Amino acid sequence: MFRDSGEKRIGDCPVCNHNTAHRISCPTNGMQFVGQDTKMTGMEVVGTSQRSIARILEKACSQERMTSEEALSLLLSGEFHRIGQAADCVRVHKHPEGKVSFLIDRNISYTNVCVARCTFCNFYRKPGHEEGYILPHQTIFEKIEETLQLGGTGVLMQGGMHPELKIDYFEDLLNSIRQRYPIHLHCFSPPEIVVLARLSKISLREAIRRLKKAGLDSIPGGGAEILVEPMRRRISPGKCTAQEWLEVMRVAHQEGLLTTATMMIGGGETVQDRVEHLRNLRRLQDETGGFVAFIPWNVQLEGTPMQASIESQVGSLEYLTLLAVSRIYLDNFKNVQVSWLTQGLKVAQIALLWGANYVGSIMLEENVMSTAGACYTASRQDLVQVISAAGFVPVQRDTLYRTFQKPS
């Protein structure tokens, strides 16, 4: 086991020092967090004394880049309040105007047929299942028309890893929408693009070029989960590898498409896995600058195969700390979004003081997280109130984080 310079080991409860390696919660005080069960590669924990944590946070407030080891130390330190304050300091530096934005859009799941077998998903159906579907174009058009009528500016269209849909299906779908509607098309996460390119026997670059030509505006950062093998293989055995996910984003950025980046926590990953995920994103952002935002969310387990292997869901404090450390560590990301869908509006409001500058979208429809227990809903007025009450100016934005309207 890796050890720090003194006070805590990885796997120690950040509050009482009880060693909780291989556990999800501390048996002494019930505190929930991720225990250590895999080896860390290339990272060693630096000292987590009060002084060293203070030094790390001072660096953050001075806009100095944090190392991966320092990020790990923060996540293990239990210094929740100070980490939140430092993240807020970074957020103020990046967004001194005091505005917080939101989006009105709709998730459209064009198919639920999937071969990825994610253990956190209740939404998908195996090929040949009687409940499997591919939405008719007309149904998609009607959803888009409704979105536009409700003031929406974009659609986030994603689906399962369908084993038969090739590039011509996606080109036809994009073309048919583009010809009819003035709406931002934020579509097809990297795992979908890997599958459609493979099925079509074309390179990732050709697939992305053709999708862009057919009307694709940007790519969602879905399907990232945790960009660390073998954790990824455990929770999404049929999904693309971490390197493939990153390669899709690299090529997309090179081809002029902006993308978001996500991270799913609470699926049994270690703290080191979380840092490794952030490190992968920061490296690629240094190379391309094509990520417009980072969006961490906590997995929803209700009724999923994963539920039996996880004792409890990620708590709000753990989520907020991860979000705050992400804000500090991802110094080359301008926008950090809180996931109100999985944390609720009250936690989302606090997150605005812990580094987030964006509360996500109203999402007129969502399927994967909702079918696994995410039960929060929000109207435009709800988001405006949450933002205003936290002391910020609410502004509506588009999918690429361009604000265009101050809501009344």
Ligand code: SF4
């Ligand atoms: S989360 Fe997406 S990729 Fe994974 S099984 Fe569900 S539909 Fe398939």
